[in-house]
Amino acid sequence: MFSSADVAIDRPERYGKQLASHLGHKVAVADLDNGWALTIGEGTGRILPGDEILRLEAEADNAELLTRIQDVLERHLRKFATKAGELEVSWS
Numbered sequence: 861m862f863s864s865a866d867v868a869i870d871r872p873e874r875y876g877k878q879l880a881s882h883l884g885h886k887v888a889v890a891d892l893d894n895g896w897a898l899t900i901g902e903g904t905g906r907i908l909p910g911d912e913i914l915r916l917e918a919e920a921d922n923a924e925l926l927t928r929i930q931d932v933l934e935r936h937l938r939k940f941a942t943k944a945g946e947l948e949v950s951w952s
Contacts, residue, residue, distance in 0.1 A: 861926045863951045864917045865934070869941060872914035876907045878940050883932070905929045916949070 869875055880889050880896035888899040895908035895915075903920030916937070918929035934949045941947055 861921065861923060862917070862919045863926060863930060864915060865930075865949045865951045866910075867914045867916065867937065867947055867949050868912060869914050869947065870912070872909040872912065875937065875941055876909040876914050879933070879937050880907050882936060882940070900929045900932055901925055903929050905933050907933070918951070 876895060880898065883889065883898055890897045892906070892908075895906060898905040898907070901920075903918065903925045906915075906917035906919075908915040908917065914937070916930075916933045918926050918933065920926040920929055930951050937949070938947060
């Protein structure tokens with residue numbers, strides 16, 4: 861199962877790096893050419909900065925884990941991005 865969310869945000873590289881670094885204290889993080897991959901349980905979360913967007917991706921074998929990965933990425937991003945205002949995060 862796979863889902864993604866494109867979050868419109870100023871300085872996506874900064875917030876992506878901060879998010880990956882923070883989560884790296886709890887889960888394994890690997891550098892990608894275009895961002896970071898996180899091992900969350902048996903699934904994967906990806907943080908991919910782009911032009912004015914931060915793409916979040918979640919991949920898992922079941923819906924429960926997929927929802928958990930989405931929650932971890934979104935919840936922690938919201939903690940760091942308080943100065944960016946209200947973020948719209950729509951997973952699809």
